[in-house]
Amino acid sequence: MDLIRVKICGLRTVGDVQAVAEAGAAYMGLVFFAKSPRNLTLEQGRELALAAPVGLAKVALVVNPDDPTLDSIVEAMPLDMIQLHGAETPERVAQVRARYGLPVMKAMGVASEDDLAGLMEMSLAADQLLIDAKPAKGELPGGNGLTFDWRLLVGRKWLKPWMLAGGLHAGNVADAVRLTGARQVDLSSGVESAPGVKDHAKIREFMAAVRG
Numbered sequence: 001m002d003l004i005r006v007k008i009c010g011l012r013t014v015g016d017v018q019a020v021a022e023a024g025a026a027y028m029g030l031v032f033f034a035k036s037p038r039n040l041t042l043e044q045g046r047e048l049a050l051a052a053p054v055g056l057a058k059v060a061l062v063v064n065p066d067d068p069t070l071d072s073i074v075e076a077m078p079l080d081m082i083q084l085h086g087a088e089t090p091e092r093v094a095q096v097r098a099r100y101g102l103p104v105m106k107a108m109g110v111a112s113e114d115d116l117a118g119l120m121e122m123s124l125a126a127d128q129l130l131i132d133a134k135p136a137k138g139e140l141p142g143g144n145g146l147t148f149d150w151r152l153l154v155g156r157k158w159l160k161p162w163m164l165a166g167g168l169h170a171g172n173v174a175d176a177v178r179l180t181g182a183r184q185v186d187l188s189s190g191v192e193s194a195p196g197v198k199d200h201a202k203i204r205e206f207m208a209a210v211r212g
């Protein structure tokens, strides 16, 4: 499984950044969403972004943000990508891209075949897609450790690069990649010892499973 690019999301300490970089991840995710156990203040986000070595892409995760919220995040720290993880429309994705000049990755929740229709349209607007499990009512929009039926993605193609997410961990990532053909994967809770607490041994174990 070489050439699989990994995003590890929800980092909260400089030690997490170092662990993710040393393990060979391509992206690190910083969560700015108050309801998440991985939520960061702007000051915390800036500290982590500045700790990232060259080559580790810094992704800010936000959920239905307004412009002032995004302005404050983008002004506070160096970023390589914005991840929109709410109910943002293709029009809103286009606005965010134009306003900040940063690539935008749009998360799309999948639970059944019906959810696939919007992915092609969104792939026209976004720079990347993040295909995640669709949260049930009352759950956070992501980071729930939930998988979905990966068979729904077999043989599908989109216009832009995409990442597979949702309940991935060292024990299932090989099957997920084999079945879906994903070349990029994203995870959060699968490398934690408790919500919001990254486990560096699990990060290394996950990367070893990806490297096959």
Ligand SMILES: O=C(O)c1ccccc1N[C@@H]1O[C@H](COP(=O)(O)O)[C@@H](O)[C@H]1O
Pocket (backbone or CB within 6 Å): 009, 010, 029, 031, 033, 036, 037, 038, 061, 063, 085, 132, 140, 141, 142, 143, 144, 145, 146, 165, 166, 167, 168, 186, 187, 188, 189, 190
């Ligand atoms: O991680 C969070 O707390 C979070 C909150 C709100 C929206 C998205 C969030 N995380 C994203 O969801 C994927 C999948 O998470 P998991 O591996 O199933 O725990 C994660 O990688 C983030 O991109």
